[in-house]
Amino acid sequence: MNEFARVAGSDALAFARILANDHIADIVEALNGEPHDVAAELLAEVPFERLVEIFDKPELEAAPELVAMLPRARAGKLLAAMSVDRAADVLRELAEPARSEVLGELSPAVRATLLSILGYPEHSAASIMTTEYVSVPPDWTVGRTLDYIRKVERTRETIYAIYIVDPRTQELLRALSLRRLITGNSDYRILDVAPDRTPVSATPLTDREDVARQMSKYDLLALPVVENGRMLGIVTVDDIMDAMIEETTEDVHRFGGMEALDEPYMKMGFLPMIGKRGGWLCALFLSEMLTASVMQHYEVELEKAIVLTLFIPLIMSSGGNSGSQATSLVIRALALREISLADWWRVALRELPSGLMLGTMLGLVGVARITLWQHLDLYDYGPHWHLIAATIGVALIGIVTFGSLTGSMLPFALKRLGFDPASASAPFVATLVDVTGLAIYFSVALVILRGTLL
Amino acid sequence: MNEFARVAGSDALAFARILANDHIADIVEALNGEPHDVAAELLAEVPFERLVEIFDKPELEAAPELVAMLPRARAGKLLAAMSVDRAADVLRELAEPARSEVLGELSPAVRATLLSILGYPEHSAASIMTTEYVSVPPDWTVGRTLDYIRKVERTRETIYAIYIVDPRTQELLRALSLRRLITGNSDYRILDVAPDRTPVSATPLTDREDVARQMSKYDLLALPVVENGRMLGIVTVDDIMDAMIEETTEDVHRFGGMEALDEPYMKMGFLPMIGKRGGWLCALFLSEMLTASVMQHYEVELEKAIVLTLFIPLIMSSGGNSGSQATSLVIRALALREISLADWWRVALRELPSGLMLGTMLGLVGVARITLWQHLDLYDYGPHWHLIAATIGVALIGIVTFGSLTGSMLPFALKRLGFDPASASAPFVATLVDVTGLAIYFSVALVILRGTLL
Structure with a gap:
């Protein structure tokens, strides 16, 4: 990180090399250590695809501020390419007028999805869910499902949970793991391979602590969010891990008799x-x-x-x-x-x-x-x-x-x-x-x- | 759960039906509500494969007591079939003489593995790790690896993380996700498909809270445990979720000025x-x-x-x-x-x-x-x-x-x-x-x- 800081701004080539080799999480950590303007300058050099990966990390502290510093068209493109739950997080904290301007750059469909997630209360399952999950109709075979997963993999937050959804009513019928899928005979109907029971699910308003409990109890990597039988999205285990770490912080602060800090102790004004x-x-x-x-x-x-x-x-x-x-x-x-x-x-x-x-x-x-x-x-x-x-x-x-x-x-x-x-x-x-x-x-x-x- | 309690002991057929259809987590919850002797009686009816699944759930509260009530040979068979980390948990709390007797039923290899895990301090990465992970040599192809995974799937705690390990030195070379694997061309060498960097890992003595932080930071579903370059095992995300819930409980109790309870409030003597x-x-x-x-x-x-x-x-x-x-x-x-x-x-x-x-x-x-x-x-x-x-x-x-x-x-x-x-x-x-x-x-x-x- 120190090395990163040293080269930052001075040697764009060295920076590019670090960008190419390091874990995204480490790049994010390094960016967190920079003032906003230096971070923005560095990010200007980053290829778009990498930029999306960086902004997809919830650990990037100044994400809303950095998005606000981008040209509006690039910011819109970025939000559309990010995972939906992260994009909603960023939008939530984006100050006006940047917020309205960036929203204006989005396609109506993406805008509608993001605004619907933003409408749910904080800490609810819906506020941290993503709509980028794998769903297939009940009449597909295992082989066809696998082919489909290979094709859409890049645009899904997880492919380890597969949801069988009625294409007409959006009703969630069954859920199965990729583990079960790849060990199944590729000619079988997916409905016959999936466990024969109603999937465990949350409602949009379920508290994220309850989502964590459910996932831990049933050893799930993702929990579907269902309203009136219709599937709305999923909450993934890594978002829940982040949420749990945040909840523990809040609880400890509250026990200590104070409002929870939402920023690291040394960084807070x-x-x-x-x-x-x-x-x-x-x-x-x-x-x-x-x-x-x-x-x-x-x-x-x-x-x-x-x-x-x-x-x-x-x-x-x-x-x-x-x-x-x-x-x-x-x-x-x-x-x-x-x-x-x-x-x-x-x-x-x-x-x-x-x-x-x-x-x-x-x-x-x-x-x-x-x-x-x-x-x-x-x-x-x-x-x-x-x-x-x-x-x-x-x-x-x-x-x-x-x-x-x-x-x-x-x-x-x-x-x-x-x-x-x-x-x-x-x-x-x-x-x-x-x-x-x-x-x-x-x-x-x-x-x-x-x-x-x- | 009430229905379950009603039929328990009286109608073994109805119990068998519930066993066949319900989530393991729900069966475990129901068993937790029964006195030990009733639970033991019910479990006597359970097919061995299901028994293993039930004991694999860390939520089963009386696991050590119930193992002690089993015939020693069956207990040994059960521990050998369970996931290694859970078997170690049960052994840790098993009272003598049951402990020595059950250990005597195990094969030397299984016994050695379990005793080595038991030797690590509580809350360390090694104490919650499992040795049942997928590892392959660096010269295998994607296709061969996938075939291998399909074959060994049942005996691995997770197949979503695949570790490339030098078969001679047991050195951990690379790690890749199943996601990456199934989207890769099946003729490619696995080493060429895996991300080109040293995997994030823990040491055997890393605290489980640090393991959680690492997994959350890098969005991992499993973290390898490595000592002197040799791979010892992995910690999976569901074990870490359980550990985090336990840690939070401990922290809250400690903040309240008391020793952490290790049993539910209403059940504690x-x-x-x-x-x-x-x-x-x-x-x-x-x-x-x-x-x-x-x-x-x-x-x-x-x-x-x-x-x-x-x-x-x-x-x-x-x-x-x-x-x-x-x-x-x-x-x-x-x-x-x-x-x-x-x-x-x-x-x-x-x-x-x-x-x-x-x-x-x-x-x-x-x-x-x-x-x-x-x-x-x-x-x-x-x-x-x-x-x-x-x-x-x-x-x-x-x-x-x-x-x-x-x-x-x-x-x-x-x-x-x-x-x-x-x-x-x-x-x-x-x-x-x-x-x-x-x-x-x-x-x-x-x-x-x-x-x-x-």
Whole structure:
């Protein structure tokens, strides 16, 4: 890549040599390391066929910007030659007026296909599908199908999945693998070689995570997208791999309490990054302000028993930790379809004893800590130290139980309301449990310490 | 699945019919819903060929237990017929004495292959590779290769990737796709049809996440595993998809502060689950106890200015939130190889101004909150309320900056020490930042409030 950067712009011949020998993925990586104008200059030298291959890689970061820098006619030709799903991706992010101008260069048929894909919501199966798949009528033979595949191979995103489609109704009848095809007798009817069952398929609105699960479950290299029995396109395994890597990134960022970055960390502008992080931090900060209100409410008690304040951070964090444990468990089980929305009460019945048990464990450790410190003269909690220990112990049981229950139920609630459970649960569970944890703590203290410290 | 459960055990004929028509994945799902003894009974009726297909699915949860329940000779025959990577998976979890006994049933060659795969660490490329791939000598023609593939198809995990291997040295020379092969002229030498470059490959110890990244980058359906130039096996895309789903689960559980569950949430025994959660909760609880020590250290100040305690939860959580943001950013960037270990100072140089800016934002909101409450008579922070506001504001700048820096550096430190950065960072960053956050808060208070409140 360094060598590539060195020759870039200076020695077009050397560049051409690298272009001819390197993996497309490596060329894309090298282009990603260049400023947009240098990349555009380099791409001007590239033969059209190679250009298409380069833009077909979803890893090319500045694809929309680079397309916008091309002459409109060449941009139109490029989009028409690219795989449909990638072309739709580029169009989605292409700024106006380039977008309308490039669309104007396309043939009506290509334009209609692209606009129909663009009409589907992000992360849906249809938004990442391609219409470039192999379909054949049911009366063809194996041999004829193979000949056909050899002919159209260059224009199809995959040829490893072959779909038998009714030419009149576009109904998807059967699916078979190339593996099955090439081992079949070439005179047999393709319908007799294909497995005798309805193909697994997705609807246009199926979430891409579900598409991934289906493909993984049935070991497919492509999943057909079907609406009202009509076949619309396929999602291929390499697009799904890319989508999964992106989803994992989003989940991790969301768990960390921020909007997912859509650009690499080191490449992202400073201010956009502050924006993605600052918004969430401020939202969480504003909700956490409720803790100050709770504390103000118990100010009289705090003044009487300053020793109570010593354990506030410990109590709060225990609630938060148990809550985020339960949240992560339930989010993942929901994502893997191990449980469904209707199972909420089953989960609640599991988390209640779990929370009680985990809370009791922590409570005992807390009581042991206070007893030990008191007896070893490490700290003097006063004459009522055993009551304070009891307060901490009981409060921990209550808070961990509450945290586990809240943490496990919130993903259900978010999902029920139509949100992605992964998108907001973890940090908000922590905030919710912090606020209620304080209230639980002080309530327990009021009951146990009344007449002595309070 | 319900229908399946109903007929199970009672009507072997109906079961046989389902077996014949359903997707293997659906049969596996149904078997997963049965107790082990019922599943074993049902499997006793299954023709051997189908049995192999069922056990080849990684989704079959009780595979080791079910193999242990088979007569040893049948178990040995089954393992020998299964795909090598799956057989190794089953053996890995097979309890003694079943393990040794089943190994004794295998031919020396199969046993040696399986034991060599078992010798590689979990999550390595070699541990999920299969040795059942298509390899041909460089002097074969396209036609001969195709004939060969048709013949060996049934015993290969994939035939979509074909490897040209020196028959003497086992050196991997070239790789090509079936796509390329079937469109090639059948008289051409295969070496002339294959792309003229060294194939992308992994070493036996490459982490499976890196294998996934490579396959996604180069759009491969299989990645060869090569050691000292010799080809050992391949990792296929469906194994990698399964591995990625598992990795995501592990990451989410780790982020939630617990050991990853290796069984579905609803199926896991109560006590094992408490064990996986309780250990981490206790570890975090013990570290958080340091907050109590910090608080005890500042007890005198707390008694003098009880108003300071009101903001402790708010201050702590802001530090924790900014820390986990930075951690999630860096973990993900490291996982995607956007940054490497050597970039730590670049990240630090980015997180320092980010933390200062985010801290200033939160600080201003905090100051505004106190000023507003004071002026609206919602709460009386006393005559020195502006000094308290200043304390909160300055402390937030310090804590958020510290949180962002610590959170971004810890994954580097963990990785440097050989740990998986995702495995522990998030909850421990929160704990670390909680403890130091309190110290920062009280130090700021001592400086600003000295002579007035303190």
